[in-house]
Amino acid sequence: MAPRTHSHPDVDDVELVTVLSALAEPTRLRIVRMLAACGGAAGTTENERAWGDLDLPIAQSTLSHHLRILREAGLLRNRAEGTRCFVSLRTDEIDARFPGLLQTVLTCTES
Secondary structure, eight states: OOOOOOOOOOGGGOOHHHHHHHHTSHHHHHHHHHHHHTOOOTTOOTTOEEGGGOOOSSOHHHHHHHHHHHHHTTSEEEEEETTEEEEEEOHHHHHHHSTTHHHHHHHOOOO
């Protein structure tokens, strides 16, 4: 069986309203914050995490749904390796498209 591949939107096709809509949901924002907290220098995949390493109190199907929304919005990149799936934040690409957006969203404090 061939590994499952996911399509990722070209960064030039990513729309601001779609990104903001994806980030408006608290669980998805938490996922993005978790990935950003992994660190990673520009151009590296050090912010990559396996799905199973995302410690959230939600069902696997719900996590899958949120990750799909974030991927389709252009915020995440998925990569399969054997039976494991990894996700990473497309920080450099999103920063090139919307300068300062991720940094602003990630540094805002919750009320």
